[in-house]
Amino acid sequence: MSTPHRVVIVGGGFGGLYAAKSLGKAPISLTLIDRRNFHLFQPLLYQVATGALSPGEIASPLRHVLQKHRNTEVVLGEVMDLDVEQRRVIMRDGEVPYDDLIVATGATHHYFGNDQWAALAPGLKSIEDATAIRRRVLLAFEEAERETDPVKRHEWLQFVIVGGGPTGVELAGALGEIANDTLRNDFRHIHTPDARIVLIEGANHMLPAFPPDLSDKAAKQLIALGVKPLTGALVTKIDEGGVTYKIGDKEQHIPARTVLWAAGVRASSLGKVLAQRAGATLDKAGRVFVEPDLSVKGHPEIHVIGDLAVFLHQGGKPLPGVAPAAMQQGRYVARLIEKKLRGRSMPPFHYFNKGNLATIGRNKAVADFGKLRISGFLAWFLWVFVHLMYLVEFENRLLVLVEWVYNYITRNRGARLITNDKK
């Protein structure tokens, strides 16, 4: 009996997990390596950060999701290097050989060379980030409640979010709802709707990936939630006193004690490893340019998918870093490997754009389906529906639905716990 074909997937996000799911019945030996023991439903991470959902509700243990795939082994480990000649993945403590390698380690936020901002303005990529942001936001209201100096109190009620993409818009909208609805009657010395939420975007529109008319609608919906959108504004400085930004030549300062970061994408460190070991070409953000079949040039056995990959479609435009793109790529590579085993080949990867959705708050969202563009309640309802459909394959579906319905009816955010703040 010959050894089965060995496939190794690094990363259990949307790309890696969907590749693994699609390969569950293939006559191969599959190893999925991730640093964490769970798959994270990142599109709802901002709901953890704003106290509407608990971490366990948007995460599924990887071992459990892949439990029934007898050809699959899940390894909790951190990949440090690749040996592309010997075809081995080098982990911190051990190594795994492969015949086909799928790299799907994604991207993280970055601070454009201002790494000192990281401590002042946390980003939102992990469960720990989400609970840290939740703690900061809730403590800011607590500090304002206890503060007697009106100037300092005002600073505690100023929130700045840097980055007007989907994550920044979602965070800003959720903060607006927290201040206007959720916490409205909880305090005695402050009036929480007095909180001021400023959303700073460098481009000339919020949600720059959307058509301008939808961006404008999103901005109007944000304003209705008490958010002040600033476009064409570049952040030049963040310190404990607040944020300094520039619009044109004019520099301005917002005093604020809470700054959140939703800008800048940098590829995970395996991009660099692929450049060094396999000669991959990287873009400015460290992402790997891939071939039409999602492989690294000269290495048909190395596949890069999801946010770590730059795939040029439609005459040179790179694919957006969204979950549907990663999932489609995961499924594509799985099929490619299965066909390869049968001596067949695949046509180039083609991205099927199902549309682009961004939510702003309760009853507020925008949706772009090419010619059809909608906003408001219908877009919001679609957003909920699409996200539930994605969750269908995961165990948490039912509970998240219940929680959503419950929060919708009661306008509540029960998970607003301040944790891990012990000194």
Added chain:
Amino acid sequence: MSTPHRVVIVGGGFGGLYAAKSLGKAPISLTLIDRRNFHLFQPLLYQVATGALSPGEIASPLRHVLQKHRNTEVVLGEVMDLDVEQRRVIMRDGEVPYDDLIVATGATHHYFGNDQWAALAPGLKSIEDATAIRRRVLLAFEEAERETDPVKRHEWLQFVIVGGGPTGVELAGALGEIANDTLRNDFRHIHTPDARIVLIEGANHMLPAFPPDLSDKAAKQLIALGVKPLTGALVTKIDEGGVTYKIGDKEQHIPARTVLWAAGVRASSLGKVLAQRAGATLDKAGRVFVEPDLSVKGHPEIHVIGDLAVFLHQGGKPLPGVAPAAMQQGRYVARLIEKKLRGRSMPPFHYFNKGNLATIGRNKAVADFGKLRISGFLAWFLWVFVHLMYLVEFENRLLVLVEWVYNYITRNRGARLITNDKK
């Protein structure tokens, strides 16, 4: 207009919160001070530690619970000292004057003079404790899966729980279910039912507060879950290699990489403050002996309730440190203060024992209602029902019910995330 009577409650656990709830419509000015911004439903904390529930599902923001009480202010703060002459509560950063003071800061675990064991054998009192235990338990299975040395692998699959009271029994039972059911098909190199769970109790019976026949039934139910109960065993040493204990004169060693602590109760530090400032008498564990009306001797304006208090009933037997006792005491003191304002007095506090319940696992529990003693499914069903009834006054009731039903049907523990383990 005269200043209203000022009542300060320190601690938002069962005692403090029920006192606050009962005083919600009284013509007073009420301040509830807690270090945390949420009330924790501690009886279900072990379910967070074992991945069945998320932190947000067993915690309610205090501000939200007391939102509608316009006479009430919630303060997030840590009480350091008391000025009983001037009647002021001294916080880390500020102070609050009182006319009546209710101290309900509870108790924590302690290590009988072996504080170095704390890092090796974490206890279960806070949300952070619960997620730390969850991380340890899940990582132990992960380490066993990756370990190739059979001796070391065996050590990773040995779990020792010190303390056979309700918390220890619940933890042991839940670990048994995790090993036998939840994780059974998740790993490829280990057979999780091989895990060995040892529960060490110093008394001669598990659940020493229960009648011996129920203790024996509990022990049998634990054995059915793969737990090995050891009674009459005193722990003499805990180190990274495992636990050493003594039965009689015979010393024995269990090699184990995961040790959990569910023994020993020490009163919170306000007990000592009450002894120094108000002349209160403390028991060995630092708890405050209270008068028949739950006040401190010589200080009718200082009331101590819940786990911090020692109340002698039925001819000198102290009340058990359970939620129903704390809740009844909270309500009693609230009524006492209201009556005092109207120039009336209250009869001494009387504890109404509704019975004693301990759960062991799915379908497994024991219940002691004096003459009526039950065990097995009916006791378990009662346990679920009673806990849901307690949750009725909290917002999370519905979701916890859904989660329970879901877990019951699927034998699942979806919240088994390893978090905060970043190096």
